[in-house]
Amino acid sequence: MLNEEMQVIFIFIERKRHDEFFDIFIVQGDYMNLSAYINIIFNGICIGGLYGLTSSAWSFQCGALKFANFAYGASLMATMYLTYFGIREWNIPAFIVMPLILIFNFGLGMLMRKVLLKNENRGTQIITTMALNLIIINLVTFVFTGFPRDMALLEKRLYITETISIGATQFTAFCLSAVILIGFNTFLKKTWTGRAIRSVVQNRDAATLMGIQSEKILDQAFALSYLLIGISGMLLITMFQAEPNYGNYIQTIAFVVCVSAGLGSLSGAFGTGILVGVISALIQTLLGSQWNDIVLFGLFIVILLVRPNGIFVSKKNVAKTF
């Protein structure tokens, strides 16, 4: 009986081969000139910086604080909505809204850490943050309705030559993410506070024995990461449309960027972000956009298999702990 069915499969594949299976592989974009390619690559780099920005806070939370926050995307999305509503619907001037949102985010981070995240248990963390994710999304839906919102700020483009240009907002985001990620990296690696944060995360008991107020410092660090979410969110709404489920995508991107950069390597995250941007631009141009996710995520798996510790992490610093 199964034999017959196997045959059916083969016939099916045979048939598909003739009509559509293979015509997808035609190399696209062969009619494009050099400056078009340069444009695409520049854009890829800027978008990549944006990926870096969106993942900056996650990178900090997951990499340095060892805390997988599944409410990350939702928090970012909530910031986007708040910014939109503050400026567009409630007509509060931007210079008042922005600090308010930052304060709000800082407070939210503090509150989350104090109330929800006391427990170190991995399962508990996942449940609480996933539940929080649901709560935030649905609160936003209820308060702001699920209607997609868009600041519709049209970004200026900076023309380098007549045909080659970069988006101004994108470029700002790029620079900002460079500053944030590299700055944070230095902060964590070089300053006393940074070291204190890392040590608390790695060994709570030992850190307290060093006289570090571990709870306090974690509270602050977590609140700080929420401040970052605030900044990223405000910048994102100027470029993208917010909708309640926007966060899911951002979260996936942040996963990919941070993990292939090597967890905890913040400046690596910036580099990887750019790499992701450029690769995805090239896939879109050469293979066609529909291959973007498939190839990109496939590549991600390969990277994990080949360099499990991240693209930018040297093997020397990775220990097998016994």
Next chain:
Amino acid sequence: MFLKVENATTRFGGLVANDNVNIEVSKGEIVGLIGPNGAGKSTMFKSINGFNRLSSGEIYFKNKRITKMETYKICKMGITCTFQHAQLFQGITLEESVLLGAYNRRKTKKEALKFAHQMIDFVGLSDKKDYRVSKLNMFERKKAELAAAMATEPELLLLDELFAGLVPTEVDSFVELVRKVNKQLGISILIVEHVLKAIMSLSNKVYVLEYGKIIAHGSPAEVTTNPTVIKAYLGGDYDADVS
């Protein structure tokens, strides 16, 4: 030859943890491996066990090359190790931990369980077999670890600092246990230890490593009187501890 390590070299970046090390263990022997901290003893163990890849050199066991073999296969061939930091499976009972070892050679649960019980008896923990490992104290944990390793029915046992953190009286009773393992079960043992009392009373032969190189080997008495060894490892005040 039973176990033979030939010109084993391991590098970590620029650091040479093992430098052309040659070690031989004959069947039924207890061999000690000592040396200053960071000399490369644990590294050697990990290499024999397949956790590390040798940069160069070969390891033979019962005349078979095991250099690039996977750990579990090496275990199947008859080499089992214990780790430097006593750590058993935290979430399961002592019995099941030992059972896992017993599955190495015994296929059915009944047989394996029987053998596991024998081993638990052997180390004298039978009244605690239903305990979680986290409830045991350090001494019991070490015994449990030994039991699990023995349940795999090894021909060669590698013990890495199994005696660390024990009070001298406990060391004595543990030494007896290890000797029993060697004599009664005929298991050869390669042992790394800083508790000299144990190593001196147990081993037939001792190798001394320093900076990855073998600087001396011979009977315990020979080694402890070797001036190089005294200078590098034992220190002047040493003699008091062996009695």
Next chain:
Amino acid sequence: GCGNSDGKGTTETKSTETTEAGTGKEYEPYKISMITQLTGDNTFGGNEYKNGAELAIKQLGGEINGRKIEMVFADGPTQEATLAEFERLYNNGSRAFVSGYGCIADRAFASMVDEMEATYLSLAWDADLIQGESDYFFRIGANVTDFAKGAIEQAAKIGEDYLKIPADELKVAFVYNTRLAHVMEPMKEKMAELGIEAVVFEGYPTDTKDFVPIITKMQSAEYDIFIPLQGVTDGTPFQKKMFELNYTPPVTFGAGVYYDTPIFAELGDDITNGIMTQSYTTPYIADDAAAGIKEFREEYEQIYGHAPLTHALQAYGGVYIYAKALESLDPADWDDTKKVAAAVKALDLDFGELPWYWGVKFDELNSNTRANQFITNQWIDGKLECVYPENLKTRDAIVPWK
């Protein structure tokens, strides 16, 4: 009996006043149920559906032939939840249902409702939705194949009429969201049939945020008409990006789903002006073309604060079809689902008789044969004007723009 246990304080908007005197007997209010996505991924579409249906009941005055009718809404964020809610409402006595947004479980209902004897008016447009004869399941809306083929025909017509290019020489740039592959497939077929060449043919995953490569490709290619098939979340950034890159395609002919929504209008005249789009049924047609369309538009905007999407009109239409069927029955018979279903089946309404313009006449498999008239709109100075067909038209098309 046991079904009532959780019926209290729930979805049903309980009316405490008694039925007005003079209408004779007192009946239980008749419930029409809709399970739509009020939470989850498509909340905004779901709300649009809910608003449309609510408005219909409101405009009907909450009663027909003297018996109260009321809408029951339930939240169905996923297929599974939709089915669960369906069972719950059924258990509470609902026997008349209309699709919710996305029609996510309609295929399931297509095979289930006959056994359950509940009438289901489906707005799903899947080609293989209906798999056999049914007494209770009706497809009241359009068929995706008709819609897609119609759109390509329209594009070809624009090419011929305005650009003076015959179909077999027409070149198009076709960009679609892969989530709409079911619309793309018949379009592709139709293009092959007419000999239209797609110079750029790009599908992109819904999550795509970076459109520069696609736009650059379009910039580099030569074509006559740009046919986008996009959703709300990707259409907006796409259009913005085109504007930023200072690129305007010769003619844009969108195919439903996004280019006819008020959200698109928010982008401003600079972007929207001149863009044409084919829609299934849309609120933006001539006021006299369909009874009540003007009231619908105005009241909707007044109550819900934004201009209605075509989705709202669809749900509104669905409720109206129930209303028409119920009107033809004695309220006493409403509780007999067989009779209600038969009344739906017997409906014969011409184009323009219902606010949503489409007529109703079911074929032997219960598919609405009068839901195949599509409408072409053009954005002119911030307003969606109907430019085709002739009888619904509010303005003439301006092609090319300027």
Next chain:
Amino acid sequence: MKGIIQKYFSTKRLILLIIAMAILIFIPALENRRLLNIAIIALMYVTLGESWNLLSGMSGLFSINHALFFGLGTYGVTFGLNKLGFSVLGSILLGLAMNLVAATIVGYIGTKLSGLYFTMAFIGLWQTVYTFSYQFFSITGGSLGLSMPRELLLSKRTLYFIALIMAIASMIFYQFIRRSRLGTNFVALKENPDLANALGSNIRGYRFLSTIISACMASFAGSFYAFYMMTNNPEVFSGIISLKIIMVVIVGGMGHVFGPLLGISFVIMDELIRGMMPSQFAPFSVIIYGFALIIMAMVKPEGLISIFKKKPKDNGVAAKQSKKATA
């Protein structure tokens, strides 16, 4: 038979199980389609929960996209029946085969990576398949998905009994695995892979095996879902399903047979709250659900199972013992 039962379930657990089963078998007698429906879904999540529990709770390979296996099982059936004209059995096997392929890839990743990296690689594969399911219309039917032939519509009762049998079978299977050689190796894998390896357990092999077994269990649940839903679209891969699978296990108690059985109380609660909310407050049903989860996670971090667990019995003994040992 009695011997087997006693071997795998202690008496108290058995009583608990019997009570739970009695309640479940009682449900169809109510003739209430709605409750029956909720019961079917809940029981399906028991099966899925056990599948995830085996992979993550027992073997410690944390996947947050378990719906991948579930969805492939569903697609196998709909694709086999709808596009290839397979028999029912054939298409279930097709789903299984597709899952084997996916599990092979995931399992291969599992042999190389563990911890968060495994999770991430899983996300990568999931995203690929998810995108594929939307994109390749000719095979998957795109976002509309595929329908099941109408003749295969089963009554709610039949579905219920299938789901019940599947749930019980998966629980017995889980416990069987846990008590067998495999189970010991899986647990060792989670607790300390290096030590397990040193004790002769082929950790790569067992990671692989664990993934495959788990995928097969999820595949059956997926195939069942196709018959339950009578249609199928990419939603079967969605995060909501994965989320529920994880919730069911963690709420109940990870790494425990009865975890999922207790955890479905939250699935049932979800259904009930949603039904009770007036539609204009629909988002609040999810918000309440979310708060319930948070409270539950804070009050009972070990899962609901900890209510039934007696205080570890070796505790008091340990005190006495250690005193004796040192005295």
Next chain:
Amino acid sequence: MMLMSVENMNVHLGGLHIIQGVDFHVNEGELVVIVGANGAGKSTTVRTISGLNPCASGKVMFEDAEVTNMSAADIAGKGISMVPEGRQLFPELTAKENLLMGAFHYRKNRKLVQEQLETVYNMFPVLKKYEGRIASTFSGGEQQMITIGRGLMSRPKIMMIDELSLGLAPIVIESLFKVIKELNATGMSILLIEQNARQALKIADRGYVMENGVITMEGTGMELLNNEHVKSAYLGL
């Protein structure tokens, strides 16, 4: 003069009464040793003093002030430093960073930090050699050195060391005992917990024997060394 004293301390952990009314004290500038079998409760005692375990009843006095159940960080700030048992280091920080963390409470004084770092490096030259490598790659003994070095970095008034010699080579132990003695000579009080009872008691001013959560014996180092019970139970003679 009494620097630190513990009065009738009781500790419960995991439902067990582990420390059952322990009394002892450390005078200023003294070197005190606690010996005892595995599981006697030595580690628990020092962990409780340094605030890592809650103290159910009893008092811990330090410099005439009560520090019972204060937060660990505050206790550390008062000048009580503890070197925990079993390589409690920061696995992903480099060796140098690990050591620096010890100097956290006087981090503003860069010069002092640098000086202290040099002192520790002199004591353990291996650490200087590999200062940039992350801690978890070090060998067992080297990790122990990092832990002790980190404790030394904190320049405390009293230093409690749990299992000083664990996993160290004899030559290192020997020099370490010398260092301890020297430190003690500079005025630092030291509370030492040591399995290697003989060597520890040799250098100790006073010693305590702990069994099953109670102190069973007290005396000068020499007294204990010559005690028959101690000899047979802990020295293995």
